[in-house]
Amino acid sequence: MASPAGTSPADNPTPSRASIAPRTLRTDRWWLQPLLTTLGLATFVVYATVRSFMRTDYWAAEHHYLTPFYSPCLSDSCVAGSSHFGTPIGELPAFIPLAFLSLPFLLGFRLTCYYYRKAYYRSIWMAPPACAVGEPHERYTGETRLPLILQNVHRYFFYVALVITLINTYDAILAFGGENGFGIGLGNVILLLNVVLLWCYTLSCHSCRHVTGGRLKHFSRNPVRYRIWTQVSKLNTRHMEFAWLTLGTLVLTDLYVWLVSSGAIADLRFIN
Amino acid sequence: MAYQAKLRVWRGDATSGELQDFEVEANEGEVVLDLIHRLQATQTPDLAVRWNCKAGKCGSCSAEVNGRPKLLCMTRMSTFDEDEVITVTPMRTFPVIRDLVTDVSYNYEKAREIPSFTPPEGLEPGEYRMQQVDVERSQEFRKCIECFLCQDTCHVIRDHEENKESFAGPRFLMRVAELEMHPLDDADRVEAVQSAHGLGFCNITKCCTEVCPEGIHITDNALIPMKERVADRRYDPIVWLGNKIFKRNGA
Numbered sequence: 001m002a003s004p005a006g007t008s009p010a011d012n013p014t015p016s017r018a019s020i021a022p023r024t025l026r027t028d029r030w031w032l033q034p035l036l037t038t039l040g041l042a043t044f045v046v047y048a049t050v051r052s053f054m055r056t057d058y059w060a061a062e063h064h065y066l067t068p069f070y071s072p073c074l075s076d077s078c079v080a081g082s083s084h085f086g087t088p089i090g091e092l093p094a095f096i097p098l099a100f101l102s103l104p105f106l107l108g109f110r111l112t113c114y115y116y117r118k119a120y121y122r123s124i125w126m127a128p129p130a131c132a133v134g135e136p137h138e139r140y141t142g143e144t145r146l147p148l149i150l151q152n153v154h155r156y157f158f159y160v161a162l163v164i165t166l167i168n169t170y171d172a173i174l175a176f177g178g179e180n181g182f183g184i185g186l187g188n189v190i191l192l193l194n195v196v197l198l199w200c201y202t203l204s205c206h207s208c209r210h211v212t213g214g215r216l217k218h219f220s221r222n223p224v225r226y227r228i229w230t231q232v233s234k235l236n237t238r239h240m241e242f243a244w245l246t247l248g249t250l251v252l253t254d255l256y257v258w259l260v261s262s263g264a265i266a267d268l269r270f271i272n
Numbered sequence: 273m274a275y276q277a278k279l280r281v282w283r284g285d286a287t288s289g290e291l292q293d294f295e296v297e298a299n300e301g302e303v304v305l306d307l308i309h310r311l312q313a314t315q316t317p318d319l320a321v322r323w324n325c326k327a328g329k330c331g332s333c334s335a336e337v338n339g340r341p342k343l344l345c346m347t348r349m350s351t352f353d354e355d356e357v358i359t360v361t362p363m364r365t366f367p368v369i370r371d372l373v374t375d376v377s378y379n380y381e382k383a384r385e386i387p388s389f390t391p392p393e394g395l396e397p398g399e400y401r402m403q404q405v406d407v408e409r410s411q412e413f414r415k416c417i418e419c420f421l422c423q424d425t426c427h428v429i430r431d432h433e434e435n436k437e438s439f440a441g442p443r444f445l446m447r448v449a450e451l452e453m454h455p456l457d458d459a460d461r462v463e464a465v466q467s468a469h470g471l472g473f474c475n476i477t478k479c480c481t482e483v484c485p486e487g488i489h490i491t492d493n494a495l496i497p498m499k500e501r502v503a504d505r506r507y508d509p510i511v512w513l514g515n516k517i518f519k520r521n522g523a
């Protein structure tokens with residue numbers, strides 16, 4: 001029975017939502033973005049997994065290019081020259097990636113990153129697949145309990161990621177000195193570009209924004225931290241962009257080192 | 273320039289309802305609300321719609337256009353093709369009263385659950401000089417016009433009615449952030465934002481930000497900073513260990 005106009009909801013015994021059956025009335029291609037996101041993430045995961053276990057062509061000996069997927073290389077299983085920090089660890093069985101010390105943290109950093117969370121919650125877990133599109137789950141508790149409550153450890157991964165980015169930077173600097181001394185090739189440009197973007201991604205992290213200044217109540221009493229916060233905030237608005245750009249440059253860097261070190265292509269040299 | 277636009281409007285109440293098709297004249301420069309008004313004036317005098325300012329500032333005319341949460345007065349007809357069917361429905365997340373009008377009292381209940389601004393005790397007017405940089409963050413959140421489109425979109429309650437009890441929704445989590453970032457607010461809000469207002473339900477998928485007609489960066493500037501504060505307090509093992517060892521309470 002339809003209630004007459006002017007009936008207040010209190011008079012209505014069961015206040016309920018408008019009966020609209022379809023899970024969404026959106027007419028645009030709302031499914032495109034989750035689809036592209038899934039494809040993009042899957043491509044990276046497959047590539048990175050394959051490469052991390054390959055154990056070949058990760059060090060271009062002539063030009064001292066080391067791919068970030070094998071840095072730092074700390075075991076006796078590493079090819080000569082690729083261990084920039086010595087080899088304190090003995091031989092590693094084949095099922096352990098040579099960069100076993102950095103990869104889990106890099107994975108953890110990105111898995112708990114506020115942007116990637118949005119990306120995979122939407123596209124893989126479909127909670128929600130797109131805005132105002134019904135999600136397929138019966139119940140939803142978000143990040144209130146295990147395991148998702150663990151997302152709160154993001155800041156620790158951020159600290160470790162800072163150290164790893166420093167290591168990658170060191171690798172990129174060392175790559176300017178190859179077997180024949182100082183030189184610059186296309187590989188150097190790629191390594192450098194990758195490192196610059198890795199810094200942009202790492203420093204634009206929301207946890208970084210919080211610890212550098214976001215947590216303060218009185219900006220005016222902490223002018224230096226306020227300025228740092230302002231800069232980090234500027235980078236932070238582009239965090240998603242850097243998240244995708246660095247996936248691209250990581251693959252590009254690794255692929256280039258792979259091709260050069262396997263001899264498939266020769267490094268394009270600009271100087272020496 | 274005038275043409276007959278195809279409108280599909282949800283009509284009904286809490287007991288039943290359906291989408292009904294209409295043809296309504298549309299003129300250059302008009303918005304969806306103009307057509308709803310013309311429909312009311314020419315064909316359906318009893319059509320219920322809530323509105324006030326027609327300038328995107330009162331937050332009354334919230335509804336969904338082609339499935340997307342929108343202010344009817346700010347949705348231009350020029351964004352649709354002339355032969356496109358434009359579906360107008362009430363906000364899905366709230367109980368419907370009639371036609372396009374919903375009962376948004378959930379939001380007022382949630383607003384009341386947040387303790388109001390708490391200045392330091394004994395602070396006299398004029399004793400504190402506010403610096404612009406100190407209030408900037410809270411000011412962004414004050415742009416809110418309380419249209420509740422963000423609340424309507426948020427999947428936590430849109431898709432799960434049962435979560436309404438424990439989740440305040442983006443608009444009110446942002447209200448907590450506004451007070452928390454205020455230099456003169458003394459109340460401890462970090463514990464409550466997680467336990468009482470349900471911040472943990474938010475999975476930062478940013479739909480609130482996407483629909484906000486005021487362009488407030490709700491997720492980046494309010495929700496994530498609050499999540500980080502909660503992490504400071506609750507999930508920072510170093511702080512936790514310190515509290516254990518030194519038997520400190522709070523932080």
Ligand code: SF4
Nearest residue numbers: 426474475477478480
């Ligand atoms: S970001 Fe959080 S509060 Fe905003 S719509 Fe998504 S789940 Fe809801």
Ligand code: SF4
Nearest residue numbers: 416417419420422484
């Ligand atoms: S935050 Fe934006 S979307 Fe939410 S009620 Fe305020 S103005 Fe509306």
Ligand code: FES
Nearest residue numbers: 325326328331345
């Ligand atoms: S009528 Fe006021 S916001 Fe639309």
